[in-house]
Amino acid sequence: MATQRTNITTSLKIKVENGTTDAGAVKYATRTFSSINPEISDEDLLAVGQGLAALQSHDVGDIQRAENATLVTA
Template sequence: MATQRTNITTSLKIKVENGTTNTGTVKYATRTFSSINPEISDEDLLAVGQGLGALQSHDVGDIQRLENATMITG
């Protein structure tokens, strides 16, 4: 039987630099944008992330796409 994904949700996470630790390692804070249309292409979501990242006062360290889905056999 084929496996299907249902209840797919997508979110966009932008990690921004948020200071340094005592040892000099960069610390990050995460900005999360939920309820993103799961049909959005990776290229379009990256463009949105870069646009939102440009609005941040801190430097962007990483842009992530996260998907969550229920797996069923059917």
């Protein structure tokens, strides 16, 4: 049986440095932007993420793309 992906949602996540632990490791907070068009290219999403990251007062660790989908039998 074939499997089909449905209900695909995409979000943009920007991890920013948010202090340090008692051991001195960097802690991160994640800024999430939901309801991104799943058809956006990785290059365009990265450009948007970099633009938003430039507005952050904290140093940026990562820019991530997250996708969720429902799998059903076709």
